[in-house]
Amino acid sequence: MYAFCDKVISGDWKGYTGQSITHLVTIGIGVSDQGPSMVGEGWSAYENNLNVRFLCNAEGYHHSESMTELYAE
Numbered sequence: 414m415y416a417f418c419d420k421v422i423s424g425d426w427k428g429y430t431g432q433s434i435t436h437l438v439t440i441g442i443g444v445s446d447q448g449p450s451m452v453g454e455g456w457s458a459y460e461n462n463l464n465v466r467f468l469c470n471a472e473g474y475h476h477s478e479s480m481t482e483l484y485a486e
């Protein structure tokens with residue numbers, strides 16, 4: 414896992430477009446969201462090039478709002 418994360422953060426691991434990954438989006442509801450959210454909170458102390466989003470609501474408005482922010486970046 415460390416090796417994979419290191420490759421993503423360094424830009425060595427490419428996305429389907431052949432470009433470096435810059436955004437991570439996790440989707441979860443309730444308990445399936447709490448673990449990734451806690452990890453993300455822990456990561457906040459470490460600066461890197463990744464923009465992480467947590468979608469934790471089944472409501473379409475929340476998804477639409479979060480994804481619009483991603484497209485604007």
